[in-house]
Amino acid sequence: MKKTLLVVLVGLLALGSIGAAGVKETQAKTSITLWDQYYRGIESEIMDSIVQGFEAENPAIKVVRETKILDDLKLVLKMSLESGTGPDVMQVNQGEADMGAMAKAGLLVSTNDVAKQHNWNANFSDSTLKAMGYHGDYYGIATTAEIVGFFYNKPLMKQLGLSIPKTFTELESLLERTKRAGYVPINFGNLDGWTGIHEWSAIQHVFTTRDQLDDMMSGERGAFWNSVENRQAAETLQKWVRSGYFTKDFSAIGYDDSASIFMQGDSLLFLTGNWMMGELLENSPFEVGFFLLPADDPAKLKAIGGPGIPFVVSAKSKNIDASLQFLDYLASQETAKVWADNMMLPAQSIRSEDYRDAPLLFREILDAYSTADKANGMGYFIDWITPTFYDTCAAAVQELMALEITPATFVQILQDDYDAFTD
Amino acid sequence: MSYTTDRRGVLSKSHRSLYDSPLRGMLYLLPGLAIYVLFVLIPVVQTIILSFMEWSGMGAKRFVGLANYIELFGDPIFFRSLANNAVLVLFIMVLPTLLGLALATIIELNDLAWRKLYETAFFMPYILSLVVVAVIWRWIYNPAFGVLNELLAKVGLASLKRAWLGDSSTALASVGVTGTWVNYGFAMVIFLSGYQTIPPSLYDAVSLDGGGNLHKLWYVALPSLVNEIMVVSVFLFINSLKTFDLVYVMTKGGPGYATNVLSLYVFKNAFQYNRNGYAAALAVTLMLIIFAITVTVTRLRSHYEQNR
Numbered sequence: 140m141k142k143t144l145l146v147v148l149v150g151l152l153a154l155g156s157i158g159a160a161g162v163k164e165t166q167a168k169t170s171i172t173l174w175d176q177y178y179r180g181i182e183s184e185i186m187d188s189i190v191q192g193f194e195a196e197n198p199a200i201k202v203v204r205e206t207k208i209l210d211d212l213k214l215v216l217k218m219s220l221e222s223g224t225g226p227d228v229m230q231v232n233q234g235e236a237d238m239g240a241m242a243k244a245g246l247l248v249s250t251n252d253v254a255k256q257h258n259w260n261a262n263f264s265d266s267t268l269k270a271m272g273y274h275g276d277y278y279g280i281a282t283t284a285e286i287v288g289f290f291y292n293k294p295l296m297k298q299l300g301l302s303i304p305k306t307f308t309e310l311e312s313l314l315e316r317t318k319r320a321g322y323v324p325i326n327f328g329n330l331d332g333w334t335g336i337h338e339w340s341a342i343q344h345v346f347t348t349r350d351q352l353d354d355m356m357s358g359e360r361g362a363f364w365n366s367v368e369n370r371q372a373a374e375t376l377q378k379w380v381r382s383g384y385f386t387k388d389f390s391a392i393g394y395d396d397s398a399s400i401f402m403q404g405d406s407l408l409f410l411t412g413n414w415m416m417g418e419l420l421e422n423s424p425f426e427v428g429f430f431l432l433p434a435d436d437p438a439k440l441k442a443i444g445g446p447g448i449p450f451v452v453s454a455k456s457k458n459i460d461a462s463l464q465f466l467d468y469l470a471s472q473e474t475a476k477v478w479a480d481n482m483m484l485p486a487q488s489i490r491s492e493d494y495r496d497a498p499l500l501f502r503e504i505l506d507a508y509s510t511a512d513k514a515n516g517m518g519y520f521i522d523w524i525t526p527t528f529y530d531t532c533a534a535a536v537q538e539l540m541a542l543e544i545t546p547a548t549f550v551q552i553l554q555d556d557y558d559a560f561t562d
Numbered sequence: 563m564s565y566t567t568d569r570r571g572v573l574s575k576s577h578r579s580l581y582d583s584p585l586r587g588m589l590y591l592l593p594g595l596a597i598y599v600l601f602v603l604i605p606v607v608q609t610i611i612l613s614f615m616e617w618s619g620m621g622a623k624r625f626v627g628l629a630n631y632i633e634l635f636g637d638p639i640f641f642r643s644l645a646n647n648a649v650l651v652l653f654i655m656v657l658p659t660l661l662g663l664a665l666a667t668i669i670e671l672n673d674l675a676w677r678k679l680y681e682t683a684f685f686m687p688y689i690l691s692l693v694v695v696a697v698i699w700r701w702i703y704n705p706a707f708g709v710l711n712e713l714l715a716k717v718g719l720a721s722l723k724r725a726w727l728g729d730s731s732t733a734l735a736s737v738g739v740t741g742t743w744v745n746y747g748f749a750m751v752i753f754l755s756g757y758q759t760i761p762p763s764l765y766d767a768v769s770l771d772g773g774g775n776l777h778k779l780w781y782v783a784l785p786s787l788v789n790e791i792m793v794v795s796v797f798l799f800i801n802s803l804k805t806f807d808l809v810y811v812m813t814k815g816g817p818g819y820a821t822n823v824l825s826l827y828v829f830k831n832a833f834q835y836n837r838n839g840y841a842a843a844l845a846v847t848l849m850l851i852i853f854a855i856t857v858t859v860t861r862l863r864s865h866y867e868q869n870r
Contacts, residue, residue, distance in 0.1 A: 214833065217619050236836055244620040330700075330728055332816050388705035390728025390817055400706055526835040530815075537817035541730060 169461045170201045174216070174229040176448065178206040185481055189282070192477070193468045200461045209448075213237065220246045220453055227456035228465055230448045231279065233270065234523025235358070235560065238451070242273045248452040248459055250277045250466065257467050262475070262487040266517060271449040271486075274358060279449025280469045283478055284486040286431075286444035286508050286517075287337055290401070290409045290419060293426040295322065299407070303428075307345060307435045314384045317407045324384040326406035328392030329540065332533030334411070336522055337443060339536050341410060343372040344441040344518045345434035352441060356519050360561045364554040365547075373539055373546035380540050390541060412444070413484050413504045420498055429503040431511060441516040442507070446486040479505075488512055525560035532556075606849075613842035619832075623839075630843035640844065643824045646734055647803050650823065653738025654745055654802035659794050661742065662749025667783060669750075670757040671775045681754065685747035692744065696811035699740040703727050703812075727813050730820040737812055737821050741805065749794045756790035757783065792863045796856055803852055824848050 177186045183206060190202045205226070207215070212230065219225035220241065231238045231247070241247050254260070254277050259268060272278040296302070299320050304310040314324040329335040344352065346368040355363040379385065386392060386400065394411075401409045402423045409415075410432070419427045434440040450469055452462040468474065475485035479494060482501045491505035511517050522529040535552045538544045544552075613630055617623040634640050669680055687695065702709050703726035711723045726736040764782045773781070806825040809815060815822035815830075824844060832841035 221620050236834060240618055240620055240836055244618075246620065330813065330816070332814055386706070388725035388728060391703065391705045391725035392728070393700065393704075396704060396706065526837075530830060530834065533814075534816060534818045538730075541817060543730065543818065 168199060168201045169458050170203055171228060171456070171458050171461050171465060172226040173202050173204045173450075173465070174207055174212060174226040175204065175450070176207055176209045176212050176230055178208055181481060182483070185477055185483070189469070189474055189477055192473060193465055196468065197461075197464060200464065202465065217241065220455065223455045225453055225455065227458055227462045228450055228452055231451050232448050232523065233273070234526075236523065236526035238273050238278060238449075239358075240526075241451075242276070242278060246454050247278050248454050248456075248463070250279065250452070250463065253463050253467065257470070259467075259470050262470055262472060264488075264512060264515075264517075266515065267446055267486065267512075270445045270517070270519070279451040280466045281446035281449040281486045282469050282474055283447040284445065284484045284508060285412045285414060285447055285520075286442050286484065286504065286511065287341060287410065287412045288429055288431040288442060288504075288507055290411065290415065291428050291430065292401075292404060292407055293428050295404065295407050295425075296428075301407075303430045304433050306433050310433055313407075314379070315382070318383060323386050323406035324408060325379070325386070326397060326401040326409040327385040327389045328394055328397030328400070329389050329537060330391055330393040332537060333522065333529070334394050334397070335536035335540060336529070336532050337412075338410060339372060339376050339532075339539070340443055340518075340521050341432045342375050343369055343521075344443055345432055345439050346372045346375075347441075348439060349441065349515060352518060355557075356521065356524055358524065358561060360558075362554060364557050365550040369550045369553070370546045373549045376536075377539060377542060377546060380542060385540075390537065413508075416500055416504060417482070420500060427500055429500060429507060431507050437514075440511070440514050441518040442511040443518050443520060444508075444511070445517050445519060484508055525556055527560070528553075528556055609842045610846055612839055613846045615839045615842075617838045618836040619838050626839065630840050631847075633840065634843055634847060639819055639822065639827060640824075642819050643822045643827045646819075646821060647805070647823050649734055650738055650741060650805055651799060651802045653735070654741035654805065655795060655798040657742045658745035658749045658798055659791065661746040662751075662794065663753050663787075663791070665746070665750045666753035666757060667775075667779055670754060671778060671783075681751070684750050687744050688747040688751075690744070692807035693811055695740060695744055696808050699736075699743075700727065700812050703736055728817055730817050733813055733817060733820045737808055740808055740812070741802065744808075745798055745801065749798065752790050752794050753787060756787045760786045788863070788866065792859065796859055799855065799859070800852055803848065 173190070175186060177183050186204065186206075190204055194200065194202060209232075213232070216225060216229060216231065217240070221244070231241060238247070250272075254268060259277075259280075263271075267284075268277050269275060271281050291303075299317060299322070301313050301316060304313050317324040327334065327338065329338075347355075347366070351363070351366060351368060354361060357363075386397065386406065389397075392400070398409070398411075398415060398418060400406070402419070404425055413429075416429075431440070431442050450466060452459060452466060456462050470487075472487060472489075475487035475489055478485040479489055482497055484504060488509055489505065491502040491509070494502060494505065522532060525531075532553060535544070535549050539546070539549045612623070614625060614627060615623040616626045616629075665680075665684060668674070669677055674680060705711055705723070705725045705728070708726075710726065714720060714722050724732050727733050760782060764786075765778050768778050768782060771777075804825055805823050806829065809821050809823050809826050810829075813821045815826050825848070828841050828844045828848070831837045831844060835841075
């Protein structure tokens with residue numbers, strides 16, 4: 140009996156010491172909480188593998204990852220950050236309403252110094268780093284990038300004897316010839332509003348100079364939005380509507396439906412972002428290509444786009460150093476490779492030649508991104524410049540394309556929205 | 563514990579406890595009251611206080627007095643939204659009430675076979691989630707492959723084909739019709755239950771006097787259904803001013819501001835524009851409008867009841 144008791148006792152002690160060792164080990168590890176919105180299947184797997192890669196390189200740090208959909212993330216983040224119960228690292232949309240408001244409230248850690256120390260410029264251009272920050276300061280690292288251009292129906296392009304336009308004038312003649320041949324030149328649906336912003340802004344990007352566009356997105360006071368070039372872009376859009384270049388009844392077609400309609404094959408072009416690539420590769424019955432909206436003046440070649448939603452560090456985090464280390468890992472070429480291997484466009488510039496086995500469409504997108512980047516032509520998603528701009532611009536484009544307001548009124552509406560915020 | 567009998571000879575505890583205290587009834591109310599105070603009263607009071615502040619959702623709140631309310635009365639989007647809500651009252655309150663009354667009357671007075679089937683079929687839309695309803699109707703209205711335009715073309719009315727949700731002249735009515743479709747079943751069910759309380763002898767009396775169904779409706783049913791009509795009207799009126807899901811899913815308030823409604827505008831101000839104070843002022847105004855009209859309708863009803 141005594142013997143049995145002894146064995147049990149020894150056993151318990153041994154178990155206890157193992158448990159204690161375990162506790163010691165977890166205590167020694169720094170744990171950082173990460174909130175991201177990569178909840179979709181493949182994206183979530185990529186993030187998991189990035190987190191594993193980071194933990195393998197930094198055994199003293201443990202990343203606790205939580206995924207949320209973007210709307211939830213936006214709703215919860217501000218309150219939880221301020222109350223100090225939020226995550227250490229999280230994804231925050233650029234722009235006044237989100238990153239701007241948080242940076243102003245001192246809730247985010249600036250990454251200006253870390254960027255210098257770790258030479259982030261080797262992987263990102265200065266404009267990209269700024270695009271991941273706020274008002275010229277660096278705040279975050281985005282791992283993916285987005286670029287908006289024309290997806291096109293390759294067999295139809297060939298059938299009509301057309302080729303990728305090199306200038307805006309060529310583009311307009313391509314639209315006219317497609318229309319005359321009885322096809323829809325630009326597949327489009329604007330029920331959701333934001334797609335119309337892209338339609339106008341894509342033209343605006345190639346009508347304005349780099350400085351004009353940067354001024355518009357500077358947040359500084361000034362009459363940047365009611366410029367002649369912006370008005371001309373609006374006039375062009377109305378001209379295209381009058382010429383019947385868009386899908387019939389586009390105002391009542393949603394974005395997802397418009398993608399399905401494109402795949403029916405009756406239209407030549409589809410202006411949208413690279414995020415549509417996966418769906419087109421998977422579901423389109425014909426081969427699809429990609430090119431950027433061309434400019435008449437090559438110096439004005441700019442594309443809507445830029446880095447995706449950046450990861451930032453909370454100023455209330457208890458583990459700021461470990462969190463910044465994680466950001467540094469996100470900025471590396473290893474991370475870029477994980478995304479590109481899965482046919483996602485990384486924010487870091489990479490060479491399409493390194494991905495010869497990937498589908499041609501992906502390589503065309505990589506080339507378009509690097510062309511725009513090299514020409515200093517990565518533009519903006521203009522909708523975040525003021526908190527109200529998305530709704531104002533979406534509503535105004537809907538009215539512009541319904542021919543209910545004039546181009547002059549349209550640009551004035553944008554200018555008024557901008558003034559109301561910068562005054 | 564000792565027991566005594568009181569003057570009526572009823573056994574009671576000699577020590578008074580909470581159990582036989584007159585406060586006992588109040589105790590039963592406590593859980594409900596706590597939830598009401600916590601989740602309704604306190605947020606409402608906070609919203610009212612917030613409507614006098616400027617607050618981005620982060621950092622300090624700044625007292626701005628009546629500035630939010632003054633701004634509101636000069637805001638064209640507010641008035642546009644209010645006007646849109648007024649139109650939706652027609653589609654979500656008036657039409658469903660009339661339609662529900664008509665259907666309930668037809669079912670009740672004609673003693674239809676398959677009665678339960680009709681009741682269930684008409685009530686079905688009401689139990690669907692509004693988001694599901696909105697998605698279904700977005701498909702119906704779709705100009706490229708929607709049923710509505712197809713149907714119009716098939717019956718030779720191709721000239722009536724429209725970009726229903728994308729045209730500022732038809733978008734609001736299109737959303738409104740969806741609202742009618744959702745709510746008429748609810749009105750019908752309430753009216754049917756109202757019909758159950760009408761004694762058949764009253765109808766017999768009308769029949770004896772040589773009256774038909776229309777007479778039964780006018781002289782017996784309608785006066786007996788006044789309470790139900792009031793309940794349905796007030797309930798659907800509040801629903802029509804609160805409309806959010808349908809608009810959010812179907813049009814996001816567009817094209818332009820053609821279908822923007824107050825609750826959507828409150829949501830955008832609070833969660834997109836970071837203008838929590840202004841959003842609170844809008845919400846308080848909406849609450850006051852609902853309150854004022856509901857009180858008026860209830861007063862009218864008691865006035866009618868007294869004069870009967």
